[in-house]
Amino acid sequence: MSSPSLRLRHSVRAIVLDEDDRVLLxxxxxxxxxxxxxxxxxxGGIExxxxxLAALRRELKEEVGLDLTTDPPHVWHREVVAAGHVAGYDGAVxxxxxxxxAAFTPRGTLSDDQLAAENISGLRWWHPSEIAAYTGTDLFAPRDLATPLRELLTSGVPARPVRLGR
Known part of the structure; x- marks a missing residue:
C-alpha cells in the first residue's frame, strides 16, 4: 500500500477482450x-x-470508440511509485x-492530434501468445502482462482484484 503523503494519479484501464481472447492495447x-x-x-486518469466507472466510459469512448453499457468487473489493481512515471505526481494507481x-476496428472520438498529445500512436489487438513471445524493444504495462492475462483467461474474474507488479 502506498504512503498517504505520496501524490499518486488515479486512473482506470480496460482489459478489452474480443471473442478470440485478443486484448486491445x-x-x-x-x-x-x-x-x-x-x-x-x-x-486514463480519473478527473x-x-x-x-464514469472515467472508464469516457476514456474508452475517447480512445477506442467503445460504448460501455454495463459495469465491468474490477479485476486488477496496480500501484507504481516512481519519479517521472506521471508528470507532476510521485506515481500512479x-x-x-x-x-x-466482439472484435471491432478501434477509433475513438479523439482526433489523431489529440491522441498524439496523450502519446498514443496506435491501437492493436494482441493475442496473449504474441505478448508472451514478444522479443522486441517495446515494453508492456505491466511488464509481465502475459502472466496476469493468462491467469485471467484461465481462471476467470477473481473474487477480489489481483494486485499486480510494475
Whole structure:
C-alpha cells in the first residue's frame, strides 16, 4: 500500500477482450527517455468529481470508440511509485476492469492530434501468445502482462482484484 503523503494519479484501464481472447492495447510513444514505446490497456486518469466507472466510459469512448453499457468487473489493481512515471505526481494507481466485446476496428472520438498529445500512436489487438513471445524493444504495462492475462483467461474474474507488479 502506498504512503498517504505520496501524490499518486488515479486512473482506470480496460482489459478489452474480443471473442478470440485478443486484448486491445494502445501504443504509447513516451517522450522520456526518447524512443520508449509501451503497449498498455486503454484508459486514463480519473478527473475530479468523476467516478472510476464514469472515467472508464469516457476514456474508452475517447480512445477506442467503445460504448460501455454495463459495469465491468474490477479485476486488477496496480500501484507504481516512481519519479517521472506521471508528470507532476510521485506515481500512479491503475485499476483495471474486464470488458468483453466482439472484435471491432478501434477509433475513438479523439482526433489523431489529440491522441498524439496523450502519446498514443496506435491501437492493436494482441493475442496473449504474441505478448508472451514478444522479443522486441517495446515494453508492456505491466511488464509481465502475459502472466496476469493468462491467469485471467484461465481462471476467470477473481473474487477480489489481483494486485499486480510494475
Amino acid at each position: 494502445c501504443r504509447f510513444a513516451i517522450p522520456e527517455p526518447a524512443g520508449t514505446v509501451v503497449w498498455a490497456a486503454p484508459g 475530479p468529481g468523476e467516478s472510476p 491503475h485499476d483495471y476492469f474486464l470488458v468483453r466485446t
